[in-house]
Amino acid sequence: MPELRSWFAQQLGAERDDVLITPGGQGALSSVLRALAPAGSPVLVAVPCYPGAIALLRSAGLVPVPVPTDADGVRPELLERAFATTGARALYVQPTYANPDGQVLAPERRRPLLECAAAAGAFVVEDDYARWLGHGASAPPSLLRDDTEGRVITVNSLTKVAASSLRIGCVVARGPVLQRIAGLRMVDDLFVARPLQETAVEFVTGSGWSAHLRTLSTALRERTAALRTALARHLPQCSYLPPKGGFSLWLQLPRGSDGDEVTARALAEGVTVGSGRHHATAEDDTAHLRLVVSAIEAHHVDEAVQRLARAVG
């Protein structure tokens, strides 16, 4: 639907004709990553990473190569080295409120990131899944804004901001790679059901959208604040980077902890957390947990963290 493409274009600072509607962000990423790299190729991924991206890379026979991040996002000097040593022609990043740690690519790193990619002749896949999940401040612009070469391919999604069962997302790409992705989208599933597109247009252009965004932002801020308070009280031995947005927090467990074991013990205490292992590309990062506030109200957070503390031991 042209209206939906226009809306995404306007949100991301793109042209309508460069927008493809997809079945959620996962459907977009699947087509994009397979369109960019033939089986067997390395693809750089900023870690900790969204597990769905790692899984789809592996299922397509692509080889995820981790590039570490810090509180300012992916580290350019490590990125440069990873491109040089692997010959990768694609990078997967979440510059805005990364899943799982909620960090943002710092403004001063945007240009170095694009320069590294340009030097490597690589595409940058920007997974912009959390654009509307800030905790009050506005999200930084899409990397598309800084890209004059058609190097950035941006994936967006309404899944997190609207409803997981809406399954509406998009890809923005420019030039020949757009045609390649569009071709793969066709053979993958032809097009996205029109009733869903109509529902999405009605929702995002409706009078309730702005209020919904404010409510969401407030809830995420309050729940994250409650989580940080509870962590300080019950798990002072665990460190983390304060999330700048999104709905998850990446908790570093005490040295020697096993995220899988803690996750199992937490479940026995009635608390569901995510083991860090799923966000890593290798076995080297098992001492983290992903704590998610989207399904817990603020007044339950303290009790949940108390129970988690028993599981951490």
Next chain:
Amino acid sequence: MPELRSWFAQQLGAERDDVLITPGGQGALSSVLRALAPAGSPVLVAVPCYPGAIALLRSAGLVPVPVPTDADGVRPELLERAFATTGARALYVQPTYANPDGQVLAPERRRPLLECAAAAGAFVVEDDYARWLGHGASAPPSLLRDDTEGRVITVNSLTKVAASSLRIGCVVARGPVLQRIAGLRMVDDLFVARPLQETAVEFVTGSGWSAHLRTLSTALRERTAALRTALARHLPQCSYLPPKGGFSLWLQLPRGSDGDEVTARALAEGVTVGSGRHHATAEDDTAHLRLVVSAIEAHHVDEAVQRLARAVG
């Protein structure tokens, strides 16, 4: 949705737990064919073939190998030879009302087909897209009924019988291959939007479904009869196999005709037909047209075929 999986299972003679809901038939085929064969592998396809299958095989780096059909479907002796010479581990067929020629795999060929596949250790992908598009008689059962080994993987779809923008289909598979396909469906797009599944359940279990099927069947029968009458009158030099179901007819053009050229001339006459080239895996079959009756009412058919006859020349 369990109700939708149960309904498909009942229609196809399968177990509910062996059914996966997919975004239409194309979405199902894409995951199934990529799950079965690594890039570079040959996949046998009964020809003439659905173009979407050829396109997705090529985009996945798979190599479609044509196996000819006749009025009784794919020819077992050619199938056996194709398996032997290529080492293919998968076969793609439309046993019921094949697209484009509307033929049915004959009852006496079902067992030889499965035996050839068994001898080759191959999976059979049954694209059962036209189950409800008979012209009055009931459709033959799915190949699943004759399969005791989990060798047949059946793809079905409501696209043709309900609405193209509903985007609901399914895969039926048994044993370990079901898990492989389910895993790929997850990374491809997680799951099909629930509102669409609810709509589909309401439609196929509603009181109007049977009447809809009768109306559809009558329309397809009447339009196909009108097409055959008009072809006898205006294009007696063109032969074809009378369709046993479905909405298309595969017209053999006079020797030396070029389907692309005829298609262009027909368009200039105001008639849209499909060039046979899209249904072939090589350049060797350009002297066919696909004539589709789903978008033309019976009383317009004679005029359309008159114009087509001018294009054929």
